[in-house]
Amino acid sequence: MTTILKTHDLSIAFGGVIAVDQVNIEAHDNELIGLIGPNGAGKTTLFNLLTGVYQPTSGTVAMFDGQRLSEMNGLPPHRRAQQGMARTFQNIRLFTSRTVLENVLIAMTISSPAQTVGALFRTPKFYQQETDKKQRALALLAMFDMANVANELACNLPYGQQRRLEIVRALATKPKILFLDEPAAGMNPQETQALTELIQQVQTQFKMTIILIEHDMNLVMAISQRVYVLEYGKVLASGTPSEIQQHPAVIKAYLGEEI
Template sequence: MLKIDNVTMRFGGIIAVNNFTADIKDGEIVGLIGPNGAGKTTVFNVVTGVYKPTEGQVIFNPGGSEGIISDLRPDQIAKLGICRTFQNIRLFKELSVLDNVFIGNHLRLKSGIFSSVLRLPNYNREERKMMEKAKYLLQKVGLYEEKEEKAFSLPYGKQRRLEIARALATDPKLLLLDEPAAGMNPQETQELMEFIGDIKNEFDLTIFLIEHHMEVVMGICEKIFVLDYGISIAEGNPGEIQNNSRVIEAYLGVE
């Protein structure tokens, strides 16, 4: 599904990511972990087109149709089927819950500006379908009853679900989640783990996530990559990562 091929990202004299390689297969839930400042979000920004890698490339391969996406804009990458959430929730806070998800549908809008301004029949049909889809997604993530509420009024855990619902509205094949459990209490974290598994199966997703909450990572990821100071120090299944001496040293240090 996705190959990150020897990617290096420099900012002046600082190397944020150094020669990082990762393969993500169709249908996997893959974790990317490491101490603060390890370069995890930089990897996400390279994959989604926010940054152009200094060296290396990113290859997206949905359905066997391989393509290098390293030089594409974020909107072009999103249209190919890669969407993300953010470490700091980025909702349209003054808009309703329903409108937040409705906006996500516009990525797939076929009608042009002329049709939308004049409210031509083809645009009206598309808009009705988008609204139906937004309501369907809210039902799937358990937020339909709150559809008319302002996004900022939702509890923290529900805001996370809303951001994921908006991402799902873009019809992604690969969903990137940047610290989805950040700020959640234990009950919310357990519900999130079940929720991620449910949407993976319901929407046939491949999921790539950054997470500091080890219960989440070890509980749902099939494969985990570990970064430390921008360098990949380990990869493997949860059991292998938990027992890796370099990972333990990166997190806990040595005497």
């Protein structure tokens, strides 16, 4: 098991609220991790700290590439994206007036900009790269059953497909680690089931690490290899789904809710 991401005593305070409080977590290569916790527990804030949207009040985030450790503190989101982080958001953030294909191509271009000279003078290499990008984008869309809507405007897609497009767009950046913030939010049971299978397929096919915030316990418990539970900004428990489901403190935190 190779560690790919690790935090040390990661904390952030907003005024008097300590939203993330000395969190120590780690993610391994090709691991699917569930991040759960009651509303306001600090899950999205933790994602924002990991991906560079927020800088911590104290503590560190590090990524590992083999033996090489890269400190992430101080790096803005786009620099972390270049290091291999990609994410989706709780609220869909697509380029709604662009087509589905353009949304994916833009993500690819942002993550690996074309050589300026090639782009300026439209060299044969530039055209080849553009063709390759388009083929890769279409292949990703096909995997998500969306090749047939490649030329639709993103705003015209049904909600479930918009959510899936967000994942395709994140994958287009070839991340090492993918953060999914409530990917099943607002989906119906059939869409959720299809998404569950897709997330597993992504993990197997791309051999990447996925960290998933999700309120749908069936989804989390079905696909996570390990689960972290946050409560009041702290890690309350971590373990396999079955360990978490039997954990007394977790049961207490979720009293009245089915885990």
